[in-house]
Amino acid sequence: MKKRYKFTPCSIYDVPAMETWLSDLAQQGMHLRKTGRCIFSFQKGETSDTKYRLEPIPKDWGCEPDDDMKEAYAQAGWEFVSACSKSFFIWRSIRADAKELHSDPLVHSTAYEHLCTRLFQSAVQSTILIFGFLAIFICGMLLSPRPVTLFLANPSFPLLIAFEFLCSIQAVRHTLSLHRLKHSLAEGQPAPHHKGYKKRLWLRRAFSIVISALWLFIVSMPLFVFILNWNRTTTEIDIPLPFLPLDQLEQSEDFSWHKDTYIKDGADAFNHVSYSWTPLVPVHYDIYQQGETQKVFTGTDPNATAVQPSASTEYFQLLLPIFTVPLYEEQLKCLMHTDDNPIITNPQHPDFDHITISRSDEYTQLFACRGNQVIQIRYWGSADLSERLDELSFALDHALEYYYK
Numbered sequence: 001m002k003k004r005y006k007f008t009p010c011s012i013y014d015v016p017a018m019e020t021w022l023s024d025l026a027q028q029g030m031h032l033r034k035t036g037r038c039i040f041s042f043q044k045g046e047t048s049d050t051k052y053r054l055e056p057i058p059k060d061w062g063c064e065p066d067d068d069m070k071e072a073y074a075q076a077g078w079e080f081v082s083a084c085s086k087s088f089f090i091w092r093s094i095r096a097d098a099k100e101l102h103s104d105p106l107v108h109s110t111a112y113e114h115l116c117t118r119l120f121q122s123a124v125q126s127t128i129l130i131f132g133f134l135a136i137f138i139c140g141m142l143l144s145p146r147p148v149t150l151f152l153a154n155p156s157f158p159l160l161i162a163f164e165f166l167c168s169i170q171a172v173r174h175t176l177s178l179h180r181l182k183h184s185l186a187e188g189q190p191a192p193h194h195k196g197y198k199k200r201l202w203l204r205r206a207f208s209i210v211i212s213a214l215w216l217f218i219v220s221m222p223l224f225v226f227i228l229n230w231n232r233t234t235t236e237i238d239i240p241l242p243f244l245p246l247d248q249l250e251q252s253e254d255f256s257w258h259k260d261t262y263i264k265d266g267a268d269a270f271n272h273v274s275y276s277w278t279p280l281v282p283v284h285y286d287i288y289q290q291g292e293t294q295k296v297f298t299g300t301d302p303n304a305t306a307v308q309p310s311a312s313t314e315y316f317q318l319l320l321p322i323f324t325v326p327l328y329e330e331q332l333k334c335l336m337h338t339d340d341n342p343i344i345t346n347p348q349h350p351d352f353d354h355i356t357i358s359r360s361d362e363y364t365q366l367f368a369c370r371g372n373q374v375i376q377i378r379y380w381g382s383a384d385l386s387e388r389l390d391e392l393s394f395a396l397d398h399a400l401e402y403y404y405k
Contacts, residue, residue, distance in 0.1 A: 002044040004030055007208075009201040012054070012084050013119070013174040015181055016195035019052045022090075026050035032092070035084040038208055053078070053101050053193070054088040059114040065089055073101070087115055102191065109185035116182055119175040126168040133161045148330045152280045152316070152323060156221050163214040166207070221279070228277040233268040234289065241273065242375065242399040243313040244392055246289040249383045250309055258290045283317035283403060309381035317403065321372040328354055328369040331376050335365060347386045351393035357386055368392070373400070 006025070010017040012035075022032055027049065030042040057063075063083040065073075070080055077098030078091040091101065102108035137157055141147040151158070185191060247255055258270040267273075274286040290310040318324055335342070335358055342358040342365075349355060356367040366377040366385045373396055379385060 003033070004042045004044055006030070006040050006042060007205065008038055008040060009204060010197040011170075011174055011177065011204070012088065013178050014195070014197075015054050015088075015178075016192040017197040019054060020194050021197050022052035022092075023050060026052070026092075032081050032090065035082045035090065037085065048094050049096070051093050051098065051193075052081075053091045053093075054084070055091065055101055056111045056115045057083065057087060057089055058111075076101070100191075105185040105188050105190055108191055109182050112178060112182040112185070116175070116178050119171065119178055123168065123171040123175045126164065126171050130161065130164050130168055133157070133164060137161060145334060146330055148323065148326045152318070152327065153276075153278055153284075155278060155280050156218055159214060159218055163211065163218060166211050166214070170207070170211070217279075225277060229275060231265050231267045231272060231274045234271040234273055234287070236267075237273055240395070240398040240402045241287065242285060242315045242317075242373070242396050243287045244311070244377065244388055244395060246291055246309060246311050246381075248391065249311060249379065249385075249388060250291065250381060251383070252294070254294045255309065256292045256294075258292055280319050280323070281316055282319055283315070285313065285315040287311075287313040287315070307381065309379075311380070312378045314376045315399075316374040317400070318372040318374070324369050324372055324374055325354070327374050328367060331367050331374070332356055335367070345386070347389065349389045349393070351397075352389070355389070366392075370396075 008018070009021055012018055025032075025042065027047055029045050029047045031045050031048075031050070032040060032052070033043050034041040063086060065080055073080070073091060077093045077095040078101065079093065081090045081092050083089055102111070140150065144150045181191075247257070260270065262269040270288075270290040272288055276284045276286075278284070288310070289312075291308065293308040316327060318327070335356075340360075342360045345357050345359075347355050347357060351370060352368050353370045354368065358365040358367075363378055363380045364385055366375075366379070368375050368389075375392070375396070377385065
């Protein structure tokens with residue numbers, strides 16, 4: 001006989017609908033073997049008019065009824081099939097004269113006491129967990145000097161909140177469904193054993209797919225980060241990078257790259273490229289370049305000044321362009337807090353949406369954004385970054401074309 005697997009069209013806590021579904025499948029020759037969280041296993045066989053009943057598992061019981069219960073129920077015409085979600089024993093009978101497991105609705109309602117209490121506690125705990133996660137997330141965003149960057153770099157936490165929120169909704173629905181059944185039994189109404197389950201099948205499937213996808217994504221994201229992120233020496237990179245090479249910035253015959261090599265995290269600390277990936281920032285580079293100290297004569301001063309040129313570039317390629325301007329403005333806000341009285345200019349360039357150049361006594365910073373790209377360059381040297389905008393635009397275009405190739 002062949003095995004078949006079926007996705008449950010209703011919650012296990014919607015007892016009448018679940019009993020109806022199992023009985024309908026038996027009429028199609030699909031007989032229940034084992035239960036899972038959302039998928040049940042069936043044995044293909046002869047069609048039969050089989051009745052199924054779900055009975056709450058008593059408190060402190062295991063996942064199988066004892067021999068006395070099995071014998072008593074067998075005398076009434078019922079066969080034990082499986083336990084489900086540590087909540088129900090599932091029984092079935094092919095006898096038309098089989099006695100119902102519970103003839104007194106009031107006594108039947110008391111069997112749900114423990115299960116209803118457990119589901120209510122689960123719903124409360126899930127709700128408290130949501131508020132706890134929200135509090136941590138909001139406090140982190142308020143206290144961080146770069147909340148936009150924090151959000152873009154760590155999207156797993158909002159996803160975890162969304163996942164817990166959906167789980168909380170599901171727990172509340174299960175609790176309300178079971179409480180309604182218990183209340184109906186407590187009023188003396190016989191337990192219903194027939195209920196439609198096809199009407200909201202698509203909704204339950206969509207809900208389960210969303211929850212499963214969120215869970216899978218949250219669990220697998222650290223693995224993606226571990227696999228995709230890397231740190232290498234600049235000379236080892238053979239792909240287009242969104243930056244201005246330091247020798248191109250300097251354009252000096254006296255320029256030379258830093259001769260010493262200090263390996264840190266598998267790359268030269270003086271000239272390296274770090275790549276990181278997150279769902280909202282699929283391309284993020286941190287690029288550092290450093291040259292040898294050289295003498296520079298300025299103006300009419302006959303004395304040379306020792307300068308060691310270097311450049312630090314941070315580049316973001318965002319999944320959603322809606323975050324481009326907020327990230328750009330956040331970087332400018334951090335500039336105002338770190339630099340004292342910088343000289344700020346806003347040059348115009350047709351290839352950029354916004355450009356800001358900040359000059360201080362020690363270094364020059366460039367902030368620019370366009371489309372879904374944001375870049376910040378911190379440069380120690382004598383070159384004028386405003387004269388390198390064409391080269392920067394070409395570098396960004398070239399890197400973007402390579403990424404989408």
